[in-house]
Amino acid sequence: xxxxxxxxxxxxxxxxxxxxxxxxxxxxxxxxxxxxxxxxxxxxxxxxxxxxxxxxxxxxxxxxxxxxxxxxxxxxxxxxxxxxx
Amino acid sequence: xxxxxxxxxxxxxxxxxxxxxxxxxxxxxxxxxxxxxxxxxxxxxxxxxxxxxxxxxxxxxxxxxxxxxxxxxxxxxxxxxxxxx
Amino acid sequence: xxxxxxxxxxxxxxxxxxxxxxxxxxxxxxxxxxxxxxxxxxxxxxxxxxxxxxxxxxxxxxxxxxxxxxxxxxxxxxxxxxxxxxxxxxxxxxxxxxxxxxxxxxxxxxxxxxxxxxxxxxxxxxxxxxxxxxxxxxxxxxxxxxxxxxx
Amino acid sequence: xxxxxxxxxxxxxxxxxxxxxxxxxxxxxxxxxxxxxxxxxxxxxxxxxxxxxxxxxxxxxxxxxxxxxxxxxxxxxxxxxxxxxxxxxxxxxxxxxxxxxxxxxxxxxxxxxxxxxxxxxxxxxxxxxxxxxxxxxxxxxxxxxxxxxxx
Numbered sequence: 359x360x361x362x363x364x365x366x367x368x369x370x371x372x373x374x375x376x377x378x379x380x381x382x383x384x385x386x387x388x389x390x391x392x393x394x395x396x397x398x399x400x401x402x403x404x405x406x407x408x409x410x411x412x413x414x415x416x417x418x419x420x421x422x423x424x425x426x427x428x429x430x431x432x433x434x435x436x437x438x439x440x441x442x443x
Numbered sequence: 444x445x446x447x448x449x450x451x452x453x454x455x456x457x458x459x460x461x462x463x464x465x466x467x468x469x470x471x472x473x474x475x476x477x478x479x480x481x482x483x484x485x486x487x488x489x490x491x492x493x494x495x496x497x498x499x500x501x502x503x504x505x506x507x508x509x510x511x512x513x514x515x516x517x518x519x520x521x522x523x524x525x526x527x528x
Numbered sequence: 529x530x531x532x533x534x535x536x537x538x539x540x541x542x543x544x545x546x547x548x549x550x551x552x553x554x555x556x557x558x559x560x561x562x563x564x565x566x567x568x569x570x571x572x573x574x575x576x577x578x579x580x581x582x583x584x585x586x587x588x589x590x591x592x593x594x595x596x597x598x599x600x601x602x603x604x605x606x607x608x609x610x611x612x613x614x615x616x617x618x619x620x621x622x623x624x625x626x627x628x629x630x631x632x633x634x635x636x637x638x639x640x641x642x643x644x645x646x647x648x649x650x651x652x653x654x655x656x657x658x659x660x661x662x663x664x665x666x667x668x669x670x671x672x673x674x675x676x677x678x679x
Numbered sequence: 680x681x682x683x684x685x686x687x688x689x690x691x692x693x694x695x696x697x698x699x700x701x702x703x704x705x706x707x708x709x710x711x712x713x714x715x716x717x718x719x720x721x722x723x724x725x726x727x728x729x730x731x732x733x734x735x736x737x738x739x740x741x742x743x744x745x746x747x748x749x750x751x752x753x754x755x756x757x758x759x760x761x762x763x764x765x766x767x768x769x770x771x772x773x774x775x776x777x778x779x780x781x782x783x784x785x786x787x788x789x790x791x792x793x794x795x796x797x798x799x800x801x802x803x804x805x806x807x808x809x810x811x812x813x814x815x816x817x818x819x820x821x822x823x824x825x826x827x828x829x830x
Contacts, residue, residue, distance in 0.1 A: 366722060366724055367722050367805055368805040412808075416724075416727060416792075420727075420730075421731075437724070439808035440789065440790065441794050441795045441808050442721065442723070442763075442764070442788065442791050442793020443763070443764055443791070451573055452654060501576060504575055504580075505576075506639070520641075522573070522643070523643065523657070524656075525638065525640060525642055525657065526642065527570065527572070527601065527613070527636060527637065527642025527643070528601075528612070528633060528640070528642070528661075540696075540709075541690045541692020541695070542692060543692075548711065548713040548760055548762065549760060550760075551714075551715060551716045551760055552715060552716065554715040555712060555713065556713065557710050558691075559706065559708050560699065560706075561705065561773070562705055562707065564705040608702040609699055609701075609702055622781075623815065626710070626780075629708075664774070
């Protein structure tokens with residue numbers, strides 16, 4: 359299935375990309391699995407999405423837990439802890 | 444000694460006077476004594492300044508306790524609990 | 529610090545803006561009190577009012593990091609939806625600004641010499657002081673420490 | 680309820696005034712956040728930002744008597760003393776207005792998807808999230824009750 363990825367702030371800069379549409383391989387069905395999948399690209403991806411790094415995730419513009427399930431067409435965003443206000 | 448009296452809000456209306464200069468008799472040396480002295484005028488004075496009534500007092504524009512001493516030339520004000528803001 | 533007791537209305541936005549000209553200010557907490565439903569006349573004690581508000585603001589400055597502060601309180605005839613009072617506090621951080629602003633309002637309600645007379649359909653009547661306002665001011669009081677026992 | 684994420688500045692006074700048109704409103708508490716000392720760029724997540732602020736405001740409405748509320752948050756390039764954010768809450772009484780306003784600010788700081796990049800003399804750097812902001816939001820959490828022992 360296809361999902362839309364978005365990256366913001368320091369994470370966007372580190373990855374050098376603001377977003378992309380990707381086809382998820384079999385077995386990548388949660389936000390946590392997607393994160394691991396992307397980290398396996400290596401380089402900046404491994405570094406930015408490594409398990410120790412504080413990364414927040416949302417699905418369809420709702421904050422999501424790592425265990426949140428993904429469905430075709432979802433908008434999944436990765437970003438650092440927020441610093442507005 | 445002479446002091447200046449001021450009355451505000453409901454108290455002013457009840458007494459029918461906004462202020463007056465009075466000569467204090469011997470022995471009227473505190474705010475509490477002044478209050479009793481005025482209450483002895485009877486009528487609206489007795490009613491408005493009776494011991495059970497919540498009356499606030501200030502001396503020279505500082506909130507004053509009943510035991511506060513009076514000096515010649517003081518500005519003494521009597522008024523109900525405040526309701527601003 | 530700006531304290532004004534006045535008949536005319538005020539522009540809260542302009543006052544807030546004026547408090548944030550210092551680049552060390554990061555937070556401006558403010559409060560606007562508004563006349564609800566019934567027209568009123570606000571009497572005050574000229575001179576003492578400004579002094580009392582000044583003391584309240586000074587007290588707030590000893591408790592929190594207040595960088596600047598504006599208090600405007602109107603008097604005279606006011607009608608429903610009219611602004612009555614503005615308290616605006618500037619600080620580096622929002623915690624100080626919020627606490628000082630709420631403290632000043634609570635004390636203003638119980639210590640500044642203003643009296644409201646409502647113009648109801650049944651006639652004019654002086655508003656009674658509310659116990660809830662005393663309670664609101666009371667919660668800022670430091671708890672008095674138990675006297676130490678001398679052995 | 681008005682929520683706006685925008686580049687342009689706002690007039691806090693006009694927003695406060697708009698919240699007090701209802702004669703049942705007696706209190707408008709508000710907060711303005713201001714850029715301190717260092718210029719910055721504020722990035723956000725269009726769409727999610729408005730939704731998240733909406734949820735925060737809705738949550739405040741379940742906890743306090745909120746009659747109306749305005750939240751404006753700027754994004755883009757901002758310089759020292761520029762206004763960043765306005766939260767204004769209208770209520771019948773000041774206790775509700777103050778609490779809801781502070782609650783919304785605390786949650787905005789930890790939940791709304793905004794990121795600040797400071798333009799320092801040494802170059803640009805992303806601001807790190809502060810533990811003190813998490814702590815400020817945390818204090819509004821209901822304490823979880825101890826599970827009852829089943830005998």
